[in-house]
Amino acid sequence: MxxxxxxxxxxxxxxxxxxxxxxxxxxxxxxxxxxxxxxxxxxxxxxxxxxxxxxxxxxxxxxxxxxxxxxxxxxxxxxxxxxxxxxxxxxxxxxxxxxxxxxxxxxxxxxxxxxxxxxxxxxxxxxxxxxxxxxxxxxxxxxxxxxxxxxxxxxxxxxxxxxxxxxxxxxxxxxxxxxxxxxxxxxxxxxxxxxxxxxxxxxxxxxxxxxxxxxxxxxxxxxxxxxxxxxxxxxxxxxxxxxxxERPVTLDYHGHTVCKVGPWSQGPVFLQQLALLQGFDLDAMAPSGTEIIHTVVESAKLAFADREAHYGDPAFADVPLAALLSPDYAAQRRELVSHHADTGALRPGQPGAREARLPVAGSVELPAASGVGEPTLGxxxxxxxxxxxxxxxxxxxxxxxxxxxxxxxxxxxxxxxxxxxxxxxFWLEEGLPNSLAPGKRPRTTLTPSLAYRGDTRIAFGTPGGDQQDQWSLLWFLRYVHHGMNLQEAIDAPAWHTSHFTSSFYPRAAHPGRLHVEARVGEETVRELRQRGHEVVVEGEWSLGRMSAASVGRDGFLRAAANPRGMQGYAAGR
Structure with a gap:
């Protein structure tokens, strides 16, 4: 496949x-x-x-x-x-x-x-x-x-x-x-x-x-x-x-072992989100309802704040991965998720008593040049x-x-x-995990995924810059908690937040902003706004370009591709 x-x-x-x-x-x-x-x-x-x-x-x-x-x-x-x-x-x-x-x-x-x-x-x-x-x-x-x-x-x-x-x-x-x-x-x-x-x-x-x-x-x-x-x-x-x-970074979640690339990418932020979500009853939440959207987005804000403060090329930066993925740290951070949307500044934690330092530089006005970053939103x-x-x-x-x-x-x-x-x-500011240095890998957003449970192995991922580990997370949660198959999980309505600083020039941030596909429904949009989210309603089939393939314990091979844009494709024999 x-x-x-x-x-x-x-x-x-x-x-x-x-x-x-x-x-x-x-x-x-x-x-x-x-x-x-x-x-x-x-x-x-x-x-x-x-x-x-x-x-x-x-x-x-x-x-x-x-x-x-x-x-x-x-x-x-x-x-x-x-x-x-x-x-x-x-x-x-x-x-x-x-x-x-x-x-x-x-x-x-x-x-x-x-x-x-x-x-x-x-x-x-x-x-x-x-x-x-x-x-x-x-x-x-x-x-x-x-x-x-x-x-x-x-x-x-x-x-x-x-x-x-x-x-x-x-x-x-x-x-x-x-x-x-x-x-x-x-x-x-x-x-x-x-x-x-x-x-x-x-x-x-x-x-x-x-x-x-x-x-x-x-x-x-x-x-x-x-x-x-x-x-x-x-x-x-x-x-x-x-x-x-290299060896992957891993986390066990509801019987699955999830594998990501290291903190020279944003890959571990997927695992941090899972660690936070371990403490919520996602099985009881509707797969595209207000409660799960709010819970997942608020957890994402905390995990991505840690990405900004702590991730970088581990050959140059001492990234506290073990502490970031520990159950105790996740439990501590989970207490920050409330009923209302976080619309303020980023709130990175201090894993292992590590100082949390965010870049001082903000976004800049974009000049007449073009072609700046990802994902394809323009x-x-x-x-x-x-x-x-x-x-x-x-x-x-x-x-x-x-x-x-x-x-x-x-x-x-x-x-x-x-x-x-x-x-x-890279940041042009000294002393950050992702500060520019000769021979250093930039902390990218590129983040393929692999999960396994027993003899079942699943490969999955999506384009989308800072949204990659948000859209692919939705897919994985639906697969694990709501029993959806590969294609059903891709087809379900998607969402993401742009609350944190963009990884791409000109490094913009939109605190509290939540992008949802219109298919989540007007009532859900209204309830999310009541919780304080700045909701931007996107096209019905507009967010994410997921694909996935698996080899199952039953001996079958499976694959699925994204219908959005009518360009993704899955094939097999």
């Missing part, structure tokens, strides 16, 4: 499984297709965290495909440019592109050759694919910016200065040639599968791709600050980086992809690729993709 945010990626992954590949082969093939067919959601210049489980292993593993800040990127470098926040576009926020290395690390657990899994992406990039409505809306939103400032992007995404129409055939011959050259060089170097993967990594991080990136960043380009800047990323940054394997915001794969052997993959959006940064003409802007998530 394969489920993802785009039907062509799901079909590519399914084709790999039908050819005899395993879940890891299928996930890599689908991941590279997503780089082609959802270019407003991710690209080769972005990153990917993955949770995988090999059949026969005792526990899952994490692939960290999150690139690090350049060696030249420190707080002083940005302050010397007169910047208080790292811009959301251009070359300054570029970190090492981690997606390619992350996918190659996952492919080592597969069985198929590099050329076999990449051929789907090469065919779509070179032969064309129907451009989705989201991509068209994004290009429309940044067309004038491309024309005025980023000529290489205008040349790729505009036709004589005009944006494409929805479902128009889109080709990216430069990207197809980049992928194909990597494959050709790898196959010419060796007939061995692992050796070909090694050579592909060298081609990207030390060869022609790294050389083109290093040359590209020396050009001054306009960015979201309203001024042109060169980039800080250099050849040595790419040559010295590689994806890493025509020029970026977003993310997601995919889940299970196979007949019992292998499981959950991955959330993102970054390198077509509007992040100018297209590198010879490569067919642009750099990512993940550095915008």
């Amino acid at each position: 394969v489920a993802s945010t785009h039907y062509l990626a799901s079909q590519a992954g399914m084709a790999v499984l039908e050819k005899g590949g395993n879940a890891f082969d299928a996930a890599v093939a689908a991941g590279f297709v997503l780089q082609v067919v959802e270019p407003e959601m991710n690209g080769p210049g972005g990153e990917v965290p993955v949770i995988g489980w090999r059949a026969g292993d005792d526990e899952p593993f994490v692939v960290c495909g999150q690139g690090t800040a350049p060696a030249a990127a420190d707080i002083g470098a940005f302050r010397s440019l007169g910047l208080d926040l790292i811009p959301g576009t251009g070359l300054l926020p570029a970190c090492v592109p981690g997606a390619f290395g992350g996918w190659m690390a996952l492919l080592r657990h597969g069985t198929m050759s590099l050329g076999d899994v990449l051929r789907y992406a090469i065919d779509y990039a070179g032969g064309g694919f129907p451009l989705g409505r989201s991509a068209v809306a994004t290009i429309n939103g940044v067309a004038s910016w491309f024309t005025q400032h980023w000529a290489s992007s205008a040349a790729l995404w505009l036709n004589d200065g005009e944006p494409p129409a929805p479902a128009a055939r889109m080709v990216n011959p430069a990207l197809a040639a980049t992928y194909q050259r990597i494959v050709d060089e790898a196959e010419a170097s060796s007939t061995g599968r692992d050796e070909q993967i090694d050579h592909a990594l060298r081609a990207f991080y030390q060869g022609f791709v790294a050389e083109a990136i290093a040359e590209h960043v020396q050009t001054e380009v306009m960015d979201a600050s309203g001024r042109p800047h060169r980039g800080l990323l250099g050849y040595d940054d790419l040559a010295g980086w590689q994806a890493s394997l 025509p020029v915001d970026g977003d993310t992809c997601h995919l889940d794969v299970v196979d007949r052997f019992g292998n499981v993959v959950s991955a959330t690729p993102s970054g390198g959006w077509l509007h992040s940064s100018p297209t590198i003409a010879g490569l067919g993709f642009c750099l990512g802007t993940r550095g915008q998530m």
Whole structure:
């Protein structure tokens, strides 16, 4: 079974499984297709965290495909440019592109050759694919910016200065040639599968791709600050980086063990919410009623406040994970959930008597530049992809690729993709867990999920920036507490809060604000407002892009995809 945010990626992954590949082969093939067919959601210049489980292993593993800040990127470098926040576009926020290395690390657990899994992406990039409505809306939103400032992007995404129409055939011959050259060089170097993967990594991080990136960043380009800047990323940054394997962070909840990636992402905030919700009788609450919406949202505000105060790259920051996830700490924090909505400042806790310090810097007025963050709540915001794969052997993959959006940064003409802007998530304030430092991973919002109970294993996740661990939490709660199957839990009405500081430039916050799909009903909206929530009623099918796949103790494989946007797709045989 394969489920993802785009039907062509799901079909590519399914084709790999039908050819005899395993879940890891299928996930890599689908991941590279997503780089082609959802270019407003991710690209080769972005990153990917993955949770995988090999059949026969005792526990899952994490692939960290999150690139690090350049060696030249420190707080002083940005302050010397007169910047208080790292811009959301251009070359300054570029970190090492981690997606390619992350996918190659996952492919080592597969069985198929590099050329076999990449051929789907090469065919779509070179032969064309129907451009989705989201991509068209994004290009429309940044067309004038491309024309005025980023000529290489205008040349790729505009036709004589005009944006494409929805479902128009889109080709990216430069990207197809980049992928194909990597494959050709790898196959010419060796007939061995692992050796070909090694050579592909060298081609990207030390060869022609790294050389083109290093040359590209020396050009001054306009960015979201309203001024042109060169980039800080250099050849040595790419040559010295590689994806890493880690153990997941886990929490037991109502008989399920839930696995997330570490605090270099927001992943543990999912677990913190579960720890808080352990003390409430969610079984007795209607799955989309006032009581559960209020309880879940108020718990989220507390967990995300801790994210802001305590999360960061654990190689640089001492993150008190054990204390944050402890029952005693959850019980202490749970006392702060009242009948009325919290509409004030963030209230982080002090796990293990740890000082709770929030960034002083607030949001700024957005200049004329565009393409700043995620999720897709406007025509020029970026977003993310997601995919889940299970196979007949019992292998499981959950991955959330993102970054390198077509509007992040100018297209590198010879490569067919642009750099990512993940550095915008660092703070330019000394002493915070997520303060900028050379070689450090930004604390991202990317957060794949895996849960298991006995022989049942479930991969799930969604795009959506700060909303990822809110929308996916709703899905999991409905699955656990209300007996919904994978698809029913996706289809149910969704909600989230934007109470806390956004992870993306310009770092806005909306205390007390609650976004709900209209399907929750007028009476529920009225009751939530009576409790003090600032309720924003969104479209009936507008929040989240969940997908999920599972292998059950009954021997069946299952998958489900999101109907919102009519682009997600689940396939199986």
